[in-house]
Amino acid sequence: MRATAKLSVVESDGTPLFDPDDVAAIRDALAADLAGRLGPLTVSEGPERFGGGMDTYVYAFRLAGDISPAWAAPLVLRVFPSMGQVAKAEREAAMQTFAVEKGILAPKPLLVDTSGTAFGLPFMIMERMRGAPMLSRIKNPLNMPGMLKAMAALQARLHSLPTDGCPIPYERPLVDEWLSRSRELVNKFHPAGLDRPLAWLETHIDMVKDEEPVLTHNDFHPMNLLIDGDRMALLDWPDAALGDRHCDVARTLALLYLAGPLAQSAIERTVLRLLRGYIVSKYRREYESHLPLDVGRIRYWQVLHAFGVWAQLAVMRQEGEAAIGAREGVLGEIPDSIFPALESYVDERIR
Numbered sequence: 001m002r003a004t005a006k007l008s009v010v011e012s013d014g015t016p017l018f019d020p021d022d023v024a025a026i027r028d029a030l031a032a033d034l035a036g037r038l039g040p041l042t043v044s045e046g047p048e049r050f051g052g053g054m055d056t057y058v059y060a061f062r063l064a065g066d067i068s069p070a071w072a073a074p075l076v077l078r079v080f081p082s083m084g085q086v087a088k089a090e091r092e093a094a095m096q097t098f099a100v101e102k103g104i105l106a107p108k109p110l111l112v113d114t115s116g117t118a119f120g121l122p123f124m125i126m127e128r129m130r131g132a133p134m135l136s137r138i139k140n141p142l143n144m145p146g147m148l149k150a151m152a153a154l155q156a157r158l159h160s161l162p163t164d165g166c167p168i169p170y171e172r173p174l175v176d177e178w179l180s181r182s183r184e185l186v187n188k189f190h191p192a193g194l195d196r197p198l199a200w201l202e203t204h205i206d207m208v209k210d211e212e213p214v215l216t217h218n219d220f221h222p223m224n225l226l227i228d229g230d231r232m233a234l235l236d237w238p239d240a241a242l243g244d245r246h247c248d249v250a251r252t253l254a255l256l257y258l259a260g261p262l263a264q265s266a267i268e269r270t271v272l273r274l275l276r277g278y279i280v281s282k283y284r285r286e287y288e289s290h291l292p293l294d295v296g297r298i299r300y301w302q303v304l305h306a307f308g309v310w311a312q313l314a315v316m317r318q319e320g321e322a323a324i325g326a327r328e329g330v331l332g333e334i335p336d337s338i339f340p341a342l343e344s345y346v347d348e349r350i351r
Contacts, residue, residue: 017120017121018079018119018120018121020049020057020079020327021049023046023047023048023049023059026047026059026077026079026119027043027046027047027061029118029119030043030047030061030077030118031043032118033113033117033118034063034071037111038063038065038067038071039065039066039067040065040066041063041064041065041066041067042063042064042065043061043062043063043064044062044063044064045060045061045062046059046060046061046062047059047060047061047077048060048061054326054327054330055080055081055085055238055325055326055327056078056079056080056081056327057078057079057081057327058076058077058078058079059076059077059078059079060074060075060076060077060128061075061076061077062074062075063075070108070110070127071110073127073128074127074128075110075125075126075127075128076107076125076126076127076128077123077124077125078123078124078125078126079119079121079122079123080121080122080123080124081121081325081326081327081328082121082322082325083116083120083121083122084325085122085325086114086122088238089112089114089122089123089124090112090114091168091238092124092237092238092240093109093112093124094167094168095166095167095168095237095240095241096108096109096126096237096240097109097167098165098166098167098215099158099215099234099237099240102161102162102215103161104154104157104158104161104234105129105231105232105233105234106129106233106234106235106237107126107127107128107129107233107235108126108127109124109125109126110125110126110127111124111125112124129226129228129233129235130226130228131226131227131228131231131233132226132227132228133222133223133225133226133227134147134151134222134223134225134226134227134232135222135223137227138222141275144275144279144282145282147222147227148279148282148283148286149286150232151220151222151225151232151283151286152283152286152287152289152290153286153290154225154232154234155217155220155248155249155252155287156287156290156291157290158214158215158216158217158220158234158248159214159215159216159245159248159291160214160290160291161214161215163213163214163215163242166215166242168240168241168242169242170213170242170243173208173209173210173211173243173244174208174211174213174216174241174242174243174244174247175205175208175209175211175244175247175300175304177241177243178247178304178305178308179201179202179205179304181308182198182201182304182307182308182311182312183198183202185311185312185315185324186198186311189314189315189318189319189323191311191314191315191317191318192314193314193343194307194310194311194314196350197303197307197310197346197347197350198307200303200350201300201303201304201307204300205300207296207297207300208244208246208247208297208300208301211243211244211246212244212245213242213243213244214242214243214244214245215240215242216240216241216242216243216244216245216247216248217234217237217239217240217248218239218240218241218247218248218251219236219238219239219251220234220248220251220252221251221252221255221256221259224236244297244301245291246293246294246297246298246301247301247304247305249284249287249293249298249301250297250298250299250300250301250302250304250305251301251305252283253280253283253284253298253302254302254305254306254345255305256276256279256280256283257276257279257280257345258306258338258341258342258345259276299349302345302349303346303349303350306342306345306346306349307342307346309338309342310339310342310343310346312324312326313331313334313338313339313342314339316330316331317331
């Protein structure tokens with residue numbers, strides 16, 4: 001894997017536009033922008049960079065001044081890596097707000113700015129949720145059954161919510177959107193090894209064309225869940241949509257199965273590899289205690305999700321992160337072992 005370069009976002013002519021490591025400049029720009037909206041204030045804490053999202057730069061901060069309680073609480077700044085992601089920022093904020101209004105515990109967006117005046121990029125500010133990452137709890141085998149049960153219950157609850165008033169209307173089957181993303185990458189950049197699974201997905205698309213649209217998160221896994229007592233908060237909503245709940249569940253199952261190759265330590269990789277069969281089957285049973293699952297639909301969506309990640313990583317390795325709109329340097333954070341794991345996962349399901 002190539003070394004991670006210093007992170008920066010630049011104009012097409014190479015002029016530096018945003019340096020995600022220059023927290024002093026980010027603090028000054030943030031304070032100036034928010035003072036213009038809220039009145040005199042200071043950034044009293046941060047911004048401190050945290051998290052490792054693929055497509056945004058994330059910072060924790062706090063404000064001080066004569067401001068409302070919502071703005072005085074711990075906050076999160078998410079900066080998107082290009083002005084081409086304006087629609088994505090707006091969509092994410094709208095769906096996240098809708099979920100909060102429907103009773104899902106999630107960070108409430110306070111501001112979405114797509115003008116580019118503060119940082120030269122779109123950004124979103126939201127409340128920062130309290131709690132510990134579920135990932136830190138679920139690593140303990142003693143906690144695993146309870147965590148999987150609570151996680152499945154939340155996902156099933158999400159899929160059971162009424163969707164009236166959703167800000168993003170349902171327009172077409174979810175598979176059309178998800179498959180088109182990967183198809184475009186493969187057809188444009190021709191990464192090796194992806195033609196066969198793409199052909200399988202095209203041939204079997206009718207398996208999931210008919211759907212009952214529900215609210216789906218589509219990146220539902222332990223790294224996007226926070227535990228605070230008996231409360232569980234759901235983070236990161238850029239892929240939320242109305243569509244087949246099997247898409248959402250299959251992505252969770254695929255991510256739980258493939259967690260091993262992504263683990264940081266050899267011990268974690270070994271434990272997750274040994275337990276992945278139990279983890280996936282346990283989670284599936286827990287979800288099915290709330291809502292039924294169709295075997296064929298789950299299989300199709302598992303292939304599509306793994307294929308989609310494989311296509312993104314292959315294109316990034318071949319063309320660089322900017323080719324898929326990811327932040328610079330993210331590829332260096334992903335171990336090479338994920339490539340054979342994804343290929344094997346797909347092959348096992350299309351035989």
